[in-house]
Amino acid sequence: xxxxxxxPLLDELEKGPYPSFVKEIKxxxxxxxxxxxxxxxxxxxxxxKRGYWKHGGIVGVLGYGxxxxxxxxxxxxxxxxxxxxxTVRINQPSGWFYxxxxxxxxxxxxxxxxxxxxxxxGSTGDMILLGxxxxxxxxxxxxxxxxxxxxxxxxxxxxxxxxxxxxxRCEWTNINTLDICYEMTQEFQDELHRPAYPYKFxxxxxxxxxxxxxxxxxxxxxxxxxxxGPILIDQDEVKNYAKKGMNIKAEIVDMCPGQCIxxxxxxxxxxxxxxxxCMHCISxxxxxxxxxxxxxxxxxxxxxxxxxxxxxxxWVIVPFIKCEPPYDELKQLIRKMIEWWDDNAKPRERxxxxxxxxxxxxxxxxxxxxxxxxxxxxxRKDPFIFFKDEDFEKVYKK
Amino acid sequence: xxxPQRRTDIGPPKYDQFLPPxxxxxxxxxxxxxxxxxxxxxxxxxxxxxxxxxxVASPRLLSTDTIREFxxxxxxYCDGYLRFTSRNNVEFLVSxxxxxxxLQNELKERGMLMGGIGPHVSNVIHTQGWVHCHSACTDASxxxxxxxxxxxxxxxxxxxxxxxxxxxxxxxxxxxxxxxxDIAIVALHTKVPVIDxxxxxxxxxxxxxxxxxxxxxxxxxxxxxxxxxxxxxxMYCGNCFTVxxxxxxxxxxxxxxxxxxxxxxxxLRSDPKFSKIAYPFFYNDPxxxxxxxxxxxxxxxxxxxxxxxxxxxxxxxxxxGWERFFKLANIPFTFQHIDDFTFARETFRTSAAFKW
Amino acid sequence: xxxxxxxxxxxAFMEKYKGKKKLKEKDVCKGVAEETGVTQDxxxxxxxxxxxxxxxxxxxxxxxSSVEIPxxxxxxxxxxx
Numbered sequence: 001x002x003x004x005x006x007x008p009l010l011d012e013l014e015k016g017p018y019p020s021f022v023k024e025i026k027x028x029x030x031x032x033x034x035x036x037x038x039x040x041x042x043x044x045x046x047x048x049k050r051g052y053w054k055h056g057g058i059v060g061v062l063g064y065g066x067x068x069x070x071x072x073x074x075x076x077x078x079x080x081x082x083x084x085x086x087t088v089r090i091n092q093p094s095g096w097f098y099x100x101x102x103x104x105x106x107x108x109x110x111x112x113x114x115x116x117x118x119x120x121x122g123s124t125g126d127m128i129l130l131g132x133x134x135x136x137x138x139x140x141x142x143x144x145x146x147x148x149x150x151x152x153x154x155x156x157x158x159x160x161x162x163x164x165x166x167x168x169r170c171e172w173t174n175i176n177t178l179d180i181c182y183e184m185t186q187e188f189q190d191e192l193h194r195p196a197y198p199y200k201f202x203x204x205x206x207x208x209x210x211x212x213x214x215x216x217x218x219x220x221x222x223x224x225x226x227x228x229g230p231i232l233i234d235q236d237e238v239k240n241y242a243k244k245g246m247n248i249k250a251e252i253v254d255m256c257p258g259q260c261i262x263x264x265x266x267x268x269x270x271x272x273x274x275x276x277x278c279m280h281c282i283s284x285x286x287x288x289x290x291x292x293x294x295x296x297x298x299x300x301x302x303x304x305x306x307x308x309x310x311x312x313x314x315w316v317i318v319p320f321i322k323c324e325p326p327y328d329e330l331k332q333l334i335r336k337m338i339e340w341w342d343d344n345a346k347p348r349e350r351x352x353x354x355x356x357x358x359x360x361x362x363x364x365x366x367x368x369x370x371x372x373x374x375x376x377x378x379x380r381k382d383p384f385i386f387f388k389d390e391d392f393e394k395v396y397k398k
Numbered sequence: 399x400x401x402p403q404r405r406t407d408i409g410p411p412k413y414d415q416f417l418p419p420x421x422x423x424x425x426x427x428x429x430x431x432x433x434x435x436x437x438x439x440x441x442x443x444x445x446x447x448x449x450x451x452x453x454v455a456s457p458r459l460l461s462t463d464t465i466r467e468f469x470x471x472x473x474x475y476c477d478g479y480l481r482f483t484s485r486n487n488v489e490f491l492v493s494x495x496x497x498x499x500x501l502q503n504e505l506k507e508r509g510m511l512m513g514g515i516g517p518h519v520s521n522v523i524h525t526q527g528w529v530h531c532h533s534a535c536t537d538a539s540x541x542x543x544x545x546x547x548x549x550x551x552x553x554x555x556x557x558x559x560x561x562x563x564x565x566x567x568x569x570x571x572x573x574x575x576x577x578x579x580d581i582a583i584v585a586l587h588t589k590v591p592v593i594d595x596x597x598x599x600x601x602x603x604x605x606x607x608x609x610x611x612x613x614x615x616x617x618x619x620x621x622x623x624x625x626x627x628x629x630x631x632x633m634y635c636g637n638c639f640t641v642x643x644x645x646x647x648x649x650x651x652x653x654x655x656x657x658x659x660x661x662x663x664x665x666l667r668s669d670p671k672f673s674k675i676a677y678p679f680f681y682n683d684p685x686x687x688x689x690x691x692x693x694x695x696x697x698x699x700x701x702x703x704x705x706x707x708x709x710x711x712x713x714x715x716x717x718x719g720w721e722r723f724f725k726l727a728n729i730p731f732t733f734q735h736i737d738d739f740t741f742a743r744e745t746f747r748t749s750a751a752f753k754w
Numbered sequence: 755x756x757x758x759x760x761x762x763x764x765x766a767f768m769e770k771y772k773g774k775k776k777l778k779e780k781d782v783c784k785g786v787a788e789e790t791g792v793t794q795d796x797x798x799x800x801x802x803x804x805x806x807x808x809x810x811x812x813x814x815x816x817x818x819s820s821v822e823i824p825x826x827x828x829x830x831x832x833x834x835x
Contacts, residue, residue, distance in 0.1 A: 012685040013540055016547030017511065021457040021529070021539040028461040035461075038529070045528035045537065046684045049650040054643070055532040056815040062832050063406060063805055065779075065812025065819055071530065087530065094413035096482040100469035102416065103480075107462035116462045120482050123525065123573045130459070130530055134831055139401055146402035148411045155812075155819035156778065164484065167426035168417055169441050169449060169491075176426065178413045189407040194802070195812060195819035196779040209665035213484045216670050217578040217663050251708055255667050280666040284708070287430040305572035308637055309612045310740040313578070313670055347606065347778070347818050348641070603775065606816065640817040 002029055002036035002081075009046040010039070028116035034131050035115045037081035041073060052079075058086060058134055059155060061141040065195040067151025068137055084133040085115070088140055089126040089152035091185065094178035095165050096121060109143045123218075124202065125162030126152035150189075156347075157195035158188040163205035164212040171286060172279065173207025174225030174295040175323045180330070181205045187331050191338075198345035201338060205297075209279045215300075215314070220351050221334055222300040222314040223323075229293015230272040231281070237288035238268045252281050296322045297330075301337065302352025312352045317364070319374040333367060340366040361386070418479040420449050420493045436554060437512025438502070450492040452501055455511040455521055455546070455553060458486040459529065459539055467508075475501040485521040485563075487514055513553040517560050519698075520553070522546060524566040525573045532643075533636060534568035535653035536585035536682050541566045544686045545583075548695055559705040559714070562698060563662075570635055578661035580711040581697055582673050583690060585682075587634035589652035595624040597644035610641040612740070633739065654681045657693055660712030671712045674720075676727070678734030700727045722753050755792055760800045761809070763790055768810065768823050776813075776820040808834040 013022045025042070028035035041052055058070035069087040076083035090106070106127070110116060115131035122128040132140060141151065152160035161184045164170070166177030184203055191197070204219035206212060208226070215222035242248055248268065253261045260274035261281060268288070270281075282289045299321055300314035317337075323330060340363055341351040355363050364371060373379075414422065424443035431441040438452045468488055472480040475497045481489045490505075492498050505512055514520035522545065525531065527538035545564065552558060565576035566583045576582035598607075599622070607625055608616050615631035616638060618624075625645075627638075639647040657680075661673030676697060680690050697711070704726060705714035715723045724731050737745045755763075767786050771777055777785075782801060783794040790797075801821070804810045811824040829835035 009685040013543050016543070017550040018543055018546035018553075019455055019457045019511065020543060021459040022543075024457060024459050024461045024464060025529075027463045042528055042537075046540070049653065049682045049684065050648055051528040051531060051534045053530060053532040053534075056643075057813065058828075059812050059814045059819065061404075062808060063802075065805075065814075065821075070814065071532070085530070091410040093410050093416050096484075097413060097416040098480060098482075099416050100472050100478040100480070102411075103465055103469050107465050111462050118460050118462065118465065119458050119486075119526075120456065120460050120465065120488075121458075121486060123523070123575065138404075138832065142401040142404040145405040145408060148408065150406075150408050150410060155814050157819065162484075165481075167428075168413075168421050169428065169451070171428040171430055171441070173426075182410070182413055186409045189409055193407060194779070194805075195814075198778075199818070211663045211665070211670075214575065214578070214663045216665075217661075218575040250706075255708060257667055276665075278665045278667060280708075283666060287432075305567075305575050305577060306570050307572075307635065307640075308610070311572075311577040311672060313672070342780070346609070348610070602816065610817075637817075642816060 002031065002033045003040070005036065005040035005043060007039060007043040010043050025117065032111075032116045033081040034085065034133075035117055037073075037079040038085065038115060038117065038131060041075065041079045041082055044075075044078075053085075058137070059195075060151065060193075061137055064151060064193045066154040066157050066193055069154055071131070082131065085131040086134065086137065088114070088129040088132060088137070089122065089154060089160065090129065090144060091150050091152040091160050092121055092125050092127050092162070094163055094181045095168050096125075097168065105147060106144075106149075109140065113140045113143070124152070124159050126160050151193065153192040153200075155195040156197045156199050157193070157201070158191040158197070159200050159202045160192065161185050161188075161203040161205065162213055164207050166205075166207040170207060171290070172210065172282065174227050174291065175205070175207055175223075175297050176325075177205045177207045177225070179325065180223065180323060180327060183325070183327050184331070184334070197338070197342060199348045199350055201341075201351065203334070209277060210283060215303075217303050217313055218305075219303060219314065220301065221337065222303060223297045223330070224300065225295065225297050225323075226277055226320065227291040227293055227295050228320065229291065231270050231275065232290050232292045233268055233270065234288045235267055238285065239266075241285055241288060246285075252284060255280055294322075296320050299330075299333065302350070302355060304350045304352055308348065309353060314352070316375045317367075318369055319372060336367040337363075359386075416479070418449065418477065418491050418493055420447050421491070423447065424449075433516045435512070436515055436518050436557075438498070439515055448495070450495065450498050452490045452492065452498070452505065452512060453483070453487045453514050454490070454505060455514065456482075456486050456488050457539065457543065458521070458524065471501070471504065471508075474504070483521070485514075485523055487521045511550065511554055513555070517558045518552055518556075519546075519549050519558070519562050519564060522564045522566060523574045523576065523579070525568045527568040531568060533571060533640065534585070535587055535648060536568050536583075536655055537684060538566045538568040538574070538585075540684055541583055541655070541687055541690065544688075544691050545694055548691050549698065552698070558698075558702050560708050560710050562701070562711060564694070571640070576658070577672055578663050578670060579673050580659065580661065581694055582658050582661070583655050583694070584658060585653065585655045586679075587636055587647050587649060587653055588679065589634060589649045590627060590629045590632045591634075591636075591639060591645045591647040593624060593627070594644040594646065595619075595622045598624040598642060601644055602642035607638055607642040607645070610637045612637065650682075654679050655687075655690055656680075657690070657697070659697055660715045662710050662712050667708070668713050668716070671716075673712075675735055676723075676729055678732060697727055719753050755790060757800055757803075760786075760790065760792060760796065761804055764797065764801055764804060765809065765823075768821070772823055776816065776818065777822075778819065779821050782821055808832050
């Protein structure tokens, strides 16, 4: 029987309507020594207001440099069963779809070798197995990989790509997000398992500008689906929306950032040449409006959290790229971006920060993309300008 | 005990083997969807086929027992298919309409919360916290639980002007990337780290540690073969601690959380935005962080009372102005609200036009 | 250069920096390529074989991944000691 700890503070978090993580830890702790000590140590953190974890060191299974996050209790005498409490990242299937058969199999393996605790899912997208001992790592990997699962990324490496639900269950997607995510993950297997980059590199794929996977805020390379044709209008459905009480002028016309929609109380019109493809009208009148024409993606670069010199949102690099299997153009573009970053970055410098430091020109020239107005919010304001001799030959002497 | 043969570099299983037959058949051919309730929706394909989705809340930290419970339910009503969302909700995928109501009844009986679709609060994106992280300065799961106990109605029933995306990050590394959320909590340090010089000498590379500081507060200390910190330049980001753990940044009496507001991810109506500081600091107050919960609820309710339909928190604030926001939300404006980091000059008001 | 000889050079390079500087995979490839005149790609291939065999290992610390000479503990755990 696992040790039972008194947890008066954590018990408070079993109360209330929302599902309780404390109940989850207790469920596992009833039959698992590691989970029991996890609970005991967490109660102590609630008492003293500090964490007791150290990390580093062990990073994976033989041959890999990622997928396992070494985690050790800093109080191994008090909580010996979490002296090792390593995280294992399992690369999730695109779109987080599962069969119950697959999930049950994973649960059985994890009960056998780990704490019985998981995150469904981690911030980057992986299935997270919380807490196992070093000597179990090879066994966990053999059990999972023999059944067709692989580890996710960690450390200075390509991280596990992720994507929105896309064509599996959404009418708005412009690209096959699940397939692009899968193919990119396969393309970068070596870089994902064997950390050789200056720092992390994340890819996220969103089917449209609603961006349910937060690609624009959380991926070094953000792939966001878009289209080039007009928005098709079903006027009967427009009438239905009006009939059901939608205030089309206030909710649709007045909220259009391109101010390109008009409505006379009967018919909706869109000046497609002024449409920014923001997705507001389409998402609110999904039965009446849909994109048409050529589909592809906008490629943006650079987003990240505040460490080290402030958070960034991704910015446009390639306004439009076709995304058809086998996605060779996309793969080559990403490889070129990474090559430039890998050659120039300091340790722990993300690609967005490096572009700030070295300038867009160096980056764009390396990846072979022309400067375009769509890449900036506004052009340079101060007349301090770099010129190269070739610029005069190519542009200003003409 | 013999183990099965390991394989390397195989990547994840291909997604198509986990898709319900109706999705496989109508893949990429969806026509529209309708929200039936805050916790359910139906997607209709060009073929006329339909799939119903029932979304339930999850604490993200799940025991294998609970995952098996989800599996039992999915076996009974969903032919063994389910998925998780990018915000860690669980979605039951129903292909047979006659199973929809019985599923919802059973979920209710089991005490699971259905909701989060449309103009509601959805599951909260969050990080590991004291549960499992070395750099945490609060407990993310605990904060989320307290917050959502208080706001559960906004998940299950009560409508808002638009969806409100909440997030909690247990340090500024922000594994949960909370920096573009409608309302987010981010934990931070407020004290200059304490250096264990003997350990620095043995464990850390001095040049790397010096270079890790975004405000150039760190310089070498050759006499001690260690580093020194110019206290007035330190913003307590903790990047030095990550690079060199003997620079101890944790301080239980000084650690706490800030609340940021007004961020968004989507491009709908207006461009994606960063969240900005509303409340710069609360002390950690486990197990229920009452002041933090009250502050988040305050912002949410002021937004609900004042924003136009479809406006996100950040769009509402942009329309009324930050000076009005602070007044409406009754939040005192302090030195901590005025930026003095990398992008500060872009944040100063360069116009004499503003609201009293 | 014979592959075993290259591996020995890589190992010697690693020993030289042991305890002094954390080496990323790229530092090793660059450094050994400069010393020996073989291409970085060849060094990388040899390095990978050494890691697969447990003669070297990946590690993580100080916010970055690196390559190291394995500890006794690691070798024992992988059944290689």
